[in-house]
Each structure stands twice: as structure tokens, then as C-alpha cells.
Amino acid sequence: MSNTINLYPLSNFTFSTKESQPEEDPSVAARLQRLQNNYEDYGMRHTVEGVLVVHDHGHPHILMLQIANAFFKLPGDYLKPGEEEIQGLKARLDERLAPTPGTAFQFTEQHGIDNDWEIGDCLAQWWRPNFETFMYPFVPAHITKPKECKKLYLVQMPERKVLAVPKNMKLLAIPLFELYDNAARYGPQLSAIPHLLSRYNFIYQ
Template sequence: MSTVTQTALQSSYPPTLPKSFNANQPKTIRLYPLSNYTFGTKENQPEEDPSVIARLRRLEEHYSQYGMRRTCEGILVCHEHNHPHILMLQIANAFFKLPGDYLRAEDDEIEGFKNRLNERLAPVGNQFSGEGVNDEWQIGDTLAQWWRPNFETFMYPFIPAHITRPKECKKLYFIQLPRSKVLSVPKNMKLLAVPLFELYDNTARYGPQLSAIPHLLSRYNFEFVDEQGNVTAVTPGGDPGTRPSVKVLAGGDNDTNGAAGKDTNMSLA
């Protein structure tokens, strides 16, 4: 029997169907397309500290006065070509950072976090109007906690055994984006949409906290919705279609090639 005939016979065999793999399914999150959101810019927001040393010194002052510093950052997820993208800030074409910041000592955690998100991303004045301008942030699950054991740059996803008084705890929250929203970024920063595959196992470029986001989001299933509100793909399964890439949404010099192609391999702890 010829090879061609054997191949034809083999391809005619019925497929072996696997057993159901749907027990204890995780929560399903609906993701809306990047094109549903409006992006703009607002006045510069200079960094509080001119250097890493200055930032750690301010942390030490905060700790001596108020105790452990609380920091909240948001994982904002949308999709492009049916692949999840994370909205992320880039500072000085070098540092990547999630929206959010440390809480003031007197702040309630959730309300304080919403205020910090608004400082970074809410539109100002009459810049925009209509749907999505004043929508409140929907703070979802806590996806990770990172701990700073000492007055140094290293943070860990656990408290080392010999540490009894960590200096900072950073919580990463899942932010459920509505169907549409208006976001404005300070002019001295860029707002990027970074696909999950770009973050995965890419600590050299994004650092351990940001490169861990694909692992954190693997707990969810996703529904990908088009501009008309129709579900076009779901996970598990679905065809991602065109290969996505990092997109500059607002801020900076709007040089897409510069953001995606430059050697910007640091994250801001």
C-alpha cells in the first residue's frame, strides 16, 4: 500500500473525543475591545522622587511615622484581536508601571485606591463628555500581594521567614473595565496596551511583578466582545486571529515603534 493511500486511510478515522474538562470552572470575565475606550492626555505629573535612593528614603520616613506603607495597583484588562491586553504606564521611556500608587496614611483602602486611579487616569475639566467619563472604578479580586521586607528595591510574593515587620505591602487588584470609558494620562507618561504574551516570562524587560500577570489572570475564563456587544470568542478555545502587539494609547511622543522597540527593560517597583 502506498504512503498516499495510508495517509488517506488514517485521516478518515473518527477523532477520539476527550472527556469533559469543565468541572469547577473559574469565573468568566467579559473583556471589551480596545477600540471602545477613549484616550487623552492631561498636565504632567512629575515623579515625587528624583531617584531610587530618594524613594527609599521617603519610604523610611513614612514607616517611622505611620508603619507599613500600603500600595494598590490595578490590572486593567481589555482585548485586541481576541487576546487580553493590560493597560500599563510607561515613565520616561524606561519604567513600566501599573496604574495606582501608595495610599496616604489616613486613606480608606478602596476609596483611597480609587482616588489614586483618578489622579493617574481620570479626565479633567471639560476634556471629554458623555458615556464613560465619570464611571466609578469597579475594584475586583485581589490577584497578588507583594512584600518589601526592608528599605530596598526587592519585593517578594511572600514574607520571608525572618521578617516580622515588612516595610510595604503592594496589592494588585483586578479592575473590571466597563463597556466604554474615558482615560487620560499625564503628558510625561505613556499609556500602553501590552498583550499577555509580551509579559509572559519576560522579567528582563518588565520585572518579576509585571511578568507574573499572565499567571495571575490564568485563574479566569474570558469572553471577548466586539464593538456591537457580541461575544466573538471565549476561553478555553477561540482563534486569536491577527497577532497583537504593544500599542501606545496616549501620552509621550506617541511613537509606537519607540515604545515597543526601545530597550526599555525596567519596571518601577
């Protein structure tokens, strides 16, 4: 894939809402317990998330979901056992951000309602060594069976697209300068995104 990427302005995109999508787990402890239960049944979990880049005032911004006015995450989720990564990521992006079937008629095709997700490079892999919150961009030397592998993929945004956000979440455009070196607020995975994107030349449309 070319290292030159067209970025389109945030104002090009149409935002709507759809039904809430409650989190599967009421707490971090419950999420880690479900991860452990799934590991016993299926082995290591595979998670895919999309890095959606737009620009605002000539600076790259990443589209992120904010949950409960506090918690930031990239759109995506874990794959079902045997599910292929790219198709799985497209399905997870649809679940999170595609308009609900039946409402699509409100938007014309020029708004990008029918645009498929264009999945680009795999930007990073993060590994969860144990049933804990910590993830690393490498497998620690003493770990032979990591519990989760999360891959971040660049998603090439089209010129226009309709994005429908669950009512219990916000979709925010976070500038790279806000993410950079800001693990205290965003965590090590999200604050690393400016480094991951530094190899690309952005063309601001």
C-alpha cells in the same frame, strides 16, 4: 466574584491627555529614603495598584503606564495613613487616569466619563522586607516587620471609558504573551500577571 469576565476591545476606549505628573522622587535612592522616613512616622506602607484588562485582536492586554520611555508601572500608588484600600485605589486611579474636572463636558456620558471604577478580586500581595528595591510574593521567614505591602487588584473595565494620561507618561496596552516569563524587561511583579489571570475565563465582546 465570577471567574468569567467580559473584556472589551481597546478601540472602545477614548484616550486624552492632561497635565504632567512628575515623579515624587528623582531617583530610586530618594524613593527608598522617603519610604524609610514615612515608615518611621506611620509604619508599614500600603500600596494599591490596578490591573486593567482589555483585549486587542482577541488577546488580553494590560493597560500600563510607561515613564521616561523605559519604566513600566501599573496605575495606582500608596495609600494615606488610615485610608481604606478600595476607595484609596479608586482615588489613585482617578488621579492617574481620570479626565481633569472641567474637561469632562467634551465627552458624552456614553463614552463612560461618569463610570466609577469597578474593583474586583485582589490578585496578589507583594512584600518589601527592607528599604530596598526587592519585593517578594511572601514575607521572608526572618522578617517580622515588612516595610511595604503592595496589593494588585483586578479592575473590571466597562464597555467604554475615557482615560486621560499625564503628558509625561504613556499608556500602553501590553499583551499577556509579551509579559509572560519576561521578568528581564518588566520585572517579577508585572511578568507574573499572566499567571494571576489564568484562573479567569475571558469573554471577548
